[in-house]
Structures are given as C-alpha cells and as structure tokens.
Amino acid sequence: MPIEPLRAEISRIDEExxxxxxxxxxxxxxxxxxxxxxxxPIHDKARSQAVLETAFESAVEKNINPVHxxxxxxxxxxxxxxxxxxxxxxxxxx
Numbered sequence: 001m002p003i004e005p006l007r008a009e010i011s012r013i014d015e016e017x018x019x020x021x022x023x024x025x026x027x028x029x030x031x032x033x034x035x036x037x038x039x040x041p042i043h044d045k046a047r048s049q050a051v052l053e054t055a056f057e058s059a060v061e062k063n064i065n066p067v068h069x070x071x072x073x074x075x076x077x078x079x080x081x082x083x084x085x086x087x088x089x090x091x092x093x094x
Contacts, residue, residue: 021076028080032087042084048077 052070059069
C-alpha cells in the first residue's frame with residue numbers, strides 16, 4: 001500500500017483528536033463555573049490521579065505505551081486546569 005493514503009488517514013485521525021480536545025476544553029469551562037458556584041478548587045488531586053490511572057490502564061488493555069498515554073493525559077489535565085483558571089478569572093498559575 002502506498003504511504004499517502006496512510007498519511008491521509010493519520011491526518012483525519014489528528015483532526016478528530018483536535019476536535020475531541022476542543023470538546024474537552026469546552027467542558028472544562030463549564031466545570032469551572034460549577035467549581036466557582038460550589039467553592040471548589042481548580043486543582044483536584046484525587047480526580048487528576050484517577051484520570052491518569054484510568055488512562056494508564058486503558059493503554060495497557062489496548063497494548064499501547066501506557067507511560068506515553070499518561071503523559072498525554074497529564075498535558076490534557078494541565079490544559080483543562082488552565083482553561084478553568086481563565087474562566088474563573090484566576091490567571092494565577094499553580
């Protein structure tokens with residue numbers, strides 16, 4: 001099989017990933033509002049740890065590098081917390 005159709009498929013998947021990240025960021029903005037209303041902190045250590053553990057376990061089940069997947073989710077969590085700080089008016093970094 002030629003390489004170009006494979007690269008085109010990867011490009012389509014990349015666009016899907018970006019769309020999913022966009023949706024995740026929108027939800028992070030909504031979560032910021034709930035956290036402000038309920039007086040909850042932006043950073044939730046227990047939730048972050050649970051997300052990272054789930055990502056790791058899911059990667060193991062799917063036979064992909066769980067350490068790399070976990071690093072991706074660390075970035076996603078960082079992005080979500082940054083978005084929540086923006087939405088809450090707290091521009092301070094941790």
